[in-house]
Amino acid sequence: GAVVSQHPSWVICKSGTSVKIECRSLDFQATTMFWYRQFPKQSLMLMATSNEGSKATYEQGVEKDKFLINHASLTLSTLTVTSAHPEDSSFYICSARLAGGRYEQFFGPGTRLTVL
Amino acid sequence: AQSVSQHNHHVILSEAASLELGCNYSYGGTVNLFWYVQYPGQHLQLLLKYFSGDPLVKGIKGFEAEFIKSKFSFNLRKPSVQWSDTAEYFCAVNARDDKIIFGKGTRLHILP
Numbered sequence: 001g002a003v004v005s006q007h008p009s010w011v012i013c014k015s016g017t018s019v020k021i022e023c024r025s026l027d028f029q030a031t032t033m034f035w036y037r038q039f040p041k042q043s044l045m046l047m048a049t050s051n052e053g054s055k056a057t058y059e060q061g062v063e064k065d066k067f068l069i070n071h072a073s074l075t076l077s078t079l080t081v082t083s084a085h086p087e088d089s090s091f092y093i094c095s096a097r098l099a100g101g102r103y104e105q106f107f108g109p110g111t112r113l114t115v116l
Numbered sequence: 117a118q119s120v121s122q123h124n125h126h127v128i129l130s131e132a133a134s135l136e137l138g139c140n141y142s143y144g145g146t147v148n149l150f151w152y153v154q155y156p157g158q159h160l161q162l163l164l165k166y167f168s169g170d171p172l173v174k175g176i177k178g179f180e181a182e183f184i185k186s187k188f189s190f191n192l193r194k195p196s197v198q199w200s201d202t203a204e205y206f207c208a209v210n211a212r213d214d215k216i217i218f219g220k221g222t223r224l225h226i227l228p
């Protein structure tokens with residue numbers, strides 16, 4: 001149980017285009033989902049906290065207009081990278097916390113974004 | 117602000133050697149502590165967690181960690197490593213809110 005999926009697993013896009021990444025909790029309901037960014041050989045950096053039915057909370061330094069987050073249901077959160085640039089190339093990972101769960105997060109497999 | 121530091125960035129051991137990966141956190145209040153593992157090409161998996169109670173926590177695959185509150189530490193240990201333990205290990209802490217803050221990770225390489 002507690003499986004989180006992401007789609008796509010990898011994407012290549014041209015500079016200036018927008019890319020949407022989906023995060024789904026497959027067998028549980030997640031009131032809270034998290035989006036992380038991982039640079040090569042570095043740790044996961046929390047970008048934002050996504051709560052179902054409300055606006056996401058962004059970490060300091062993360063542009064909310066560039067990284068649009070939508071959490072419309074208890075099993076789906078999406079991250080849209082708008083007007084992507086090469087510096088946005090990274091590994092994006094989502095995680096989900098069980099509704100009523102005690103802080104433990106379950107992680108998706110990640111999405112590798114390459115912006116040309 | 118909460119932070120997590122992992123002392124070793126890259127560790128190389130031979131099979132059957134004992135392992136200890138250091139982790140220290142900075143936060144004065146009640147914390148929840150985690151160790152996650154990321155095997156090559158795979159996603160993060162929870163190794164073990166500490167919320168309360170016995171400070172010696174046992175996880176999957178023979179790993180354990182000890183929470184020492186006075187030292188703000190949560191070191192990961194395994195008495196005898198295997199080649200299949202080659203992976204990246206992340207210590208993480210959660211304090212006042214839902215956020216989990218990760219350390220920079222330790223890349224463990226086990227020689228067969």
